[in-house]
Amino acid sequence: MHPHYPLTRLRRLRSHSHVRDFFRETRLALDDLVLPIFVEEDSDDFTPIAAMPGVRRIPERKLAFEVERLARAGIRALMTFGISHRKDAQGSDTWSCDGLVARMIRTCKDVAPHLVILSDTCFCEYTTHGHCGVLHGEHVDNDATLVNLGRQAVVAALAGADIIAPSAAMDGQVAAIRSALDENGFDATAIMSYSTKFASSLYGPFRAAAGSDLRGDRKAYQMDPMNRREAIRESLADEAEGADALLVKPAGACLDIVREIRNASALPLAAYQTSGEYAMIKFAAAAGAIDEGAVVREMLGAIKRAGADRILTYFADDIAAGRLAL
Numbered sequence: 001m002h003p004h005y006p007l008t009r010l011r012r013l014r015s016h017s018h019v020r021d022f023f024r025e026t027r028l029a030l031d032d033l034v035l036p037i038f039v040e041e042d043s044d045d046f047t048p049i050a051a052m053p054g055v056r057r058i059p060e061r062k063l064a065f066e067v068e069r070l071a072r073a074g075i076r077a078l079m080t081f082g083i084s085h086r087k088d089a090q091g092s093d094t095w096s097c098d099g100l101v102a103r104m105i106r107t108c109k110d111v112a113p114h115l116v117i118l119s120d121t122c123f124c125e126y127t128t129h130g131h132c133g134v135l136h137g138e139h140v141d142n143d144a145t146l147v148n149l150g151r152q153a154v155v156a157a158l159a160g161a162d163i164i165a166p167s168a169a170m171d172g173q174v175a176a177i178r179s180a181l182d183e184n185g186f187d188a189t190a191i192m193s194y195s196t197k198f199a200s201s202l203y204g205p206f207r208a209a210a211g212s213d214l215r216g217d218r219k220a221y222q223m224d225p226m227n228r229r230e231a232i233r234e235s236l237a238d239e240a241e242g243a244d245a246l247l248v249k250p251a252g253a254c255l256d257i258v259r260e261i262r263n264a265s266a267l268p269l270a271a272y273q274t275s276g277e278y279a280m281i282k283f284a285a286a287a288g289a290i291d292e293g294a295v296v297r298e299m300l301g302a303i304k305r306a307g308a309d310r311i312l313t314y315f316a317d318d319i320a321a322g323r324l325a326l
C-alpha cells in the first residue's frame with residue numbers, strides 16, 4: 001500500500017485514456033529519428049537484406065528517387081553507409097572527391113537540401129580486411145587511421161554533409177577530424193561522434209547489409225560491453241576533444257549508459273538502435289510472438305526516456321511510410 005493512500009491515488013492519472021495521454025512524459029516524433037541507409041555502387045537493383053526484413057540496399061543509380069521518396073514521407077535525417085566495390089587496404093575510396101562517400105552525399109543534398117545528412121565516417125565498408133582503419137600486422141594503427149579520418153571528413157564536408165559521424169573508435173578521432181575540417185574551411189560542419197561504441201554482438205545483420213568482410217573482431221578498439229565507467233569516460237573524452245553531439249551504440253542494451261551520459265553532459269545525445277535490435281523485433285513479430293508496432297513504440301520510447309534526443313533506427317522508414325504508428 002502507498003504510504004499516503006488514500007490521499008494519493010496514482011491511478012487518477014491513468015484512469016481515462018485522454019487524461020493518461022495528457023500526462024505522458026515521453027513523446028516520440030518522426031523528427032526524433034534518423035534513418036540509416038545502405039547505398040551500393042555498380043548495382044541496378046534494390047537488394048533485400050535477409051537478416052533485416054524490410055531493409056534493402058539502395059542501388060546508387062536509384063538513390064535520388066529513394067531520397068526524394070523518403071523526404072516526401074517526412075524523414076528528417078539520413079545517415080549514409082556505402083557498399084563499396086572499390087576496396088583497398090586503407091579504404092582510400094572514402095577520401096576521393098569522386099568516391100562513393102562523396103557521391104552519396106552530393107546526391108542526397110541535390111535532391112533534398114533540407115535533409116540533415118550524417119556521414120558515417122569509417123573505413124570498414126571500404127577496406128579489403130574489413131577493419132576500421134589502417135592495419136599493421138594484426139592491429140589497427142590508431143594514429144595512421146586518424147590522418148585518413150581527417151581526409152574522409154573533409155571530402156564528406158565538401159560534398160555537403162551536415163554532420164560528420166566518426167564510428168572508427170580510434171582514440172583522438174574527434175580532435176583529428178575537427179582540426180582537419182577547420183584547416184579546410186569547414187568550421188561550420190558539426191561532429192557527432194560515436195562517442196561510446198561497444199564491441200556488441202548486435203551488429204551482425206549490419207555487416208551483411210554493409211558488405212563488410214571482417215576477419216577477426218573489433219575488440220581492440222571498440223569497447224567491452226561490460227564496462228560502465230569506461231563508457232562514460234569515452235563520451236566525455238569526445239566532448240573534451242570538441243564533439244558537437246554524442247552517440248551511444250547499441251541503444252536498447254545500453255539504456256543505463258545513455259542515462260549516465262545524459263546526466264554527465266549537456267551535449268545533444270543520440271543512440272543507435274542496431275541491426276540486431278531491429279532483427280529481433282522483426283523476426284519475433286513475424287513469428288507472431290509480439291505486436292511489432294507496440295514493441296517498436298515501447299523500445300524507441302525507452303531509448304528516448306533514457307535520455308537520447310535523437311534515435312538512429314531502421315524503423316524510421318516504416319514509421320514515415322505509415323506502416324507503423326508512433
Ligand SMILES: [Zn+2]
Pocket residue numbers: 122123124125131132167168
Ligand atoms: Zn568501422
